[in-house]
Amino acid sequence: MEYITRKEEFLTPQKINVLNSILDIKEPPVARCRLLSTGIEPYHRLYLPDGLGIDGDRACIGCGNCVDSCPVLRREPDRRARTVQRTSFALEAIVAEDCEQCYACVMACPQVDTGIKDYIVEDRVVEVIPQSKKARALDNYFMMLVAVILGIIIGVFVTW
Ligand code: SF4
Numbered sequence: 486m487e488y489i490t491r492k493e494e495f496l497t498p499q500k501i502n503v504l505n506s507i508l509d510i511k512e513p514p515v516a517r518c519r520l521l522s523t524g525i526e527p528y529h530r531l532y533l534p535d536g537l538g539i540d541g542d543r544a545c546i547g548c549g550n551c552v553d554s555c556p557v558l559r560r561e562p563d564r565r566a567r568t569v570q571r572t573s574f575a576l577e578a579i580v581a582e583d584c585e586q587c588y589a590c591v592m593a594c595p596q597v598d599t600g601i602k603d604y605i606v607e608d609r610v611v612e613v614i615p616q617s618k619k620a621r622a623l624d625n626y627f628m629m630l631v632a633v634i635l636g637i638i639i640g641v642f643v644t645w
């Protein structure tokens with residue numbers, strides 16, 4: 486039997502529009518992304534009293550992952566020390582408009598859907614690793630050599 490989790494559900498164009506608006510704001514995006522998510526899955530492993538259903542709960546669980554992953558707070562321990570709270574609210578209060586829109590907090594939050602994280606990685610995070618000119622030249626040289634060898638092999642077969 487095929488089992489599809491709610492977090493693998495398709496991100497609709499409307500949801501992507503809302504997500505883009507959230508990600509364009511220069512403020513910590515994790516809480517808004519959390520609220521756009523589907524919340525706690527029915528297969529969570531918490532042993533709760535009967536009737537205390539928490540499926541779909543999108544609240545911050547206070548794990549502090551977003552606070553720990555924020556580069557602004559890692560660079561400025563004094564700012565981090567302004568509160569002992571480890572919630573998205575604390576992140577918003579101490580980072581505010583100094584957010585660098587790296588989205589590390591969203592990626593670290595267990596309450597944000599995988600689909601949202603995939604979208605951020607694939608469509609919003611631009612890779613800016615500089616390429617080495619030497620490596621690129623070697624690449625071209627190697628491809629030229631491969632092309633010559635292939636040409637010779639094909640030539641031999643054609644004239645056979
Ligand atoms: S982790 Fe990145 S996106 Fe999140 S609040 Fe810090 S700087 Fe902003």
Ligand code: SF4
Nearest residue numbers: 545546549551573594
């Ligand atoms: S990472 Fe943890 S503390 Fe931050 S918003 Fe998500 S659940 Fe809350």
